[in-house]
């Protein structure tokens with residue numbers, strides 16, 4: 160009994176340490192020579208899936224990424240952390256969450272996982288949508304922003320980070336879970352595991368073969384720098400700070 | 412053009428965030444309806460009917476909406492929402508959970524966490540932790556949008572006189588069960604709507620320090636308390652105190668960052684505050700680059716002095 164397979168969608172994104180800039184001509188975000196990594200929330204998702212396998216609850220962890228050929232790097236990294244195999248859904252179409260969810264649904268209908276664990280949010284588009292959309296399309300329950308996951312035979316019990324505190328839900332399987340920061344601390348890939356990952360199976364399927372409409376619904380008409388803040392001043396002590404807040408900023 | 416606002420409520424009270432969403436709906440323009448889905452939630456519907464600018468409240472009331480499980484909410488709202496030009500939710504944990512599920516059932520995109528409205532189909536939203544502002548245009552017949560509440564003026568809670576209509580129920584899917592909620596009763600203003608926010612970082616060192624230093628200062632200022640991710644991860648503060656890219660976005664009149672370095676992920680949630688004060692012992696800390704007033708020094712000395720100085 161128990162769950163058989165866990166699917167973990169992973170996205171290749173600009174590394175969280177990079178402060179991106181807009182191209183000089185304003186035509187978009189400059190991603191040339193920028194360090195790329197696995198979306199941090201997806202590392203947490205993967206860690207949780209691998210722990211379920213290590214605990215004997217799951218017997219297979221499959222990582223899947225949608226996008227350009229170079230998402231293979233992200234999938235190899237996922238297998239180095241512990242995914243058993245990986246699937247690249249390849250396309251050069253600009254993918255938005257609705258389209259990713261449609262592709263992932265098609266993959267889920269082939270793979271028939273009992274649990275899909277995604278990140279709550281990709282740190283490039285900051286959309287926070289894909290898991291919820293995927294759950295809707297599959298007609299499965301969802302437990303988003305998870306900080307604790309306890310597997311059961313027919314359901315998972317998930318503690319969620321919500322406004323005001325925590326909420327615990329019991330959702331029936333199959334289900335979609337999205338991760339929040341406190342779910343676990345992801346491990347680092349070891350060198351031997353990086354070597355092993357090179358031999359694990361990575362299948363590539365063309366997005367066009369899945370028969371879903373992935374055309375973008377949103378058009379980015381402009382990108383701009385955020386409003387710059389006027390330069391501030393340093394104050395010498397608490398007395399000066401309070402005086403400025405009272406008399407200059409007038410916020411006290 | 413008719414806009415549907417999905418109310419966030421607890422069956423009797425409509426949350427403050429919903430007022431900001433109605434504020435955003437007014438900026439888009441058109442008739443405004445508010446959906447209230449719950450159990451014995453007629454009281455909440457009455458509260459919604461008084462919000463200035465609301466024409467109609469759609470009441471969907473059944474015992475199985477008591478815990479507002481998202482699967483049940485999305486499927487009944489999808490029956491209603493197809494007739495609207497826009498569906499608006501707050502970018503709170505409630506709206507972030509529900510909005511995309513509803514959008515997918517309608518087969519439309521969601522525009523997440525908007526901070527500006529250019530026209531009825533074009534919106535501004537931060538991406539890359541707020542380092543880029545994107546203007547996006549939607550081609551979908553129904554535009555599902557979550558609203559960054561701190562970026563919009565709230566509609567008045569009174570002055571409206573909407574009619575309350577009953578809308579059809581959806582099925583009880585029975586796939587999700589609430590086991591429990593551990594929600595703190597706040598003695599302070601709610602973080603996203605507070606006029607003053609003081610936030611503590613890793614430098615506070617412990618749960619005891621965090622509260623012993625920040626609570627008295629917050630009391631003096633009538634402030635909400637926030638935290639950096641590092642402070643939350645370390646267990647100094649509850650998870651919903653986290654301000655930032657992946658926590659809450661705030662824009663108070665006064666934000667005081669105490670022992671916070673100013674990582675881009677933190678700045679994403681607070682750099683639209685009107686006045687920013689930073690207290691940090693490192694003169695090169697990035698937080699000083701966004702601060703209006705910076706004070707270099709040891710927070711363990713400065714914070715008590717500040718609390719005393721505020722009389």
Ligand SMILES: Cc1cc2nc3c(=O)[nH]c(=O)nc-3n(C[C@H](O)[C@H](O)[C@H](O)COP(=O)(O)OP(=O)(O)OC[C@H]3O[C@@H](n4cnc5c(N)ncnc54)[C@H](O)[C@@H]3O)c2cc1C
Nearest residue numbers: 612613614639640641655656657658670671672677692710
């Ligand atoms: C996917 C992802 C999402 C994230 N989301 C968020 C988010 O939403 N919000 C968020 O805040 N972070 C977020 N982070 C984390 C972020 O990158 C930083 O790690 C975090 O903000 C650092 O917290 P901090 O400033 O408290 O700690 P630190 O960076 O360690 O800074 C502590 C500061 O305290 C100062 N200090 C030390 N002692 C004293 C003293 N006695 N007196 C005065 N000052 C002192 C130090 O000079 C230092 O500047 C995220 C990271 C990732 C990868």
Ligand SMILES: Nc1ncnc2c1ncn2[C@@H]1O[C@H](COP(=O)(O)O)[C@@H](O)[C@H]1O
Nearest residue numbers: 168169225277278280281286287288289
């Ligand atoms: N192109 C993609 N390939 C695989 N997974 C993705 C992709 N885009 C988003 N996801 C998953 O969806 C989550 C949320 O992304 P988003 O809705 O874009 O914020 C991510 O953390 C991933 O788990």
